[in-house]
Amino acid sequence: MTTMSAAILLFLIMDPLGNIPIFLSLLKDVSPKRRRVVMARELLIALAVLLVFLMGGQLILHLLQLRQESISIAGGIVLFLIGIRMVFPPAEGGIFGQAGEGEPFIVPLAIPGVAGPSAMAALLLLTNTQPGRTADWAIALLCAWLATAIILLSSTYLFRWLGEGVLTALERVMGMLLIALSVQMFLGGIAAYLHLAV
Numbered sequence: 001m002t003t004m005s006a007a008i009l010l011f012l013i014m015d016p017l018g019n020i021p022i023f024l025s026l027l028k029d030v031s032p033k034r035r036r037v038v039m040a041r042e043l044l045i046a047l048a049v050l051l052v053f054l055m056g057g058q059l060i061l062h063l064l065q066l067r068q069e070s071i072s073i074a075g076g077i078v079l080f081l082i083g084i085r086m087v088f089p090p091a092e093g094g095i096f097g098q099a100g101e102g103e104p105f106i107v108p109l110a111i112p113g114v115a116g117p118s119a120m121a122a123l124l125l126l127t128n129t130q131p132g133r134t135a136d137w138a139i140a141l142l143c144a145w146l147a148t149a150i151i152l153l154s155s156t157y158l159f160r161w162l163g164e165g166v167l168t169a170l171e172r173v174m175g176m177l178l179i180a181l182s183v184q185m186f187l188g189g190i191a192a193y194l195h196l197a198v
Contacts (some may be wrong), residue, residue, distance in 0.1 A: 001129075006136070007144045008144075010123075011148065013118050013122055016147070016151035017171055018086055018170070019114070020167055036153060039109075039152055043145070045106055050120070050141055057123055057126075057127030058127055058128060060124065069190075072188055072189030073185075073189035075121030075182075076186030079121070079122075082178060086174060
């Protein structure tokens with residue numbers, strides 16, 4: 001996998017366009033001046049969490065004694081479920097459930113909004129399959145995060161400009177791409193496991 005394709009994969013997983021309505025609804029009670037500060041804080045927390053998974057991916061797998069095939073299969077399943085929820089969102093409360101009272105902190109904007117389980121699984125998979133390319137994966141992560149941050153920090157303007165219908169359609173398309181990627185990840189894990197079992 002190239003650095004660019006890894007960045008695109010991570011960008012699709014982070015789903016910034018689909019997160020715009022969710023972020024705006026969770027921050028509706030926060031003052032407009034404070035809203036950008038909260039968004040920037042949550043985005044930086046998400047980046048820190050993802051960098052920990054990137055840098056410590058192999059150590060985590062070694063400590064848990066997980067094989068690459070397991071991560072690939074589990075990542076494919078989680079990615080599939082998130083893609084399904086993007087294409088067919090739940091009727092009540094959105095993908096992250098009901099919004100809590102007050103200013104959100106870490107959950108649900110940073111985790112799982114930006115740094116979700118599928119992004120973590122993808123980073124673990126990248127570092128385990130090609131461990132010598134951590135710098136490439138870090139560049140891919142930073143590119144995907146930067147694009148996500150720009151979109152989410154501009155969410156108020158994008159929501160007004162594109163409208164909820166266009167954002168919903170874009171989220172469905174991204175969900176379909178994630179479903180296709182998840183099936184490929186799942187089948188790759190199954191194939192690798194069967195190859196080892198033979």
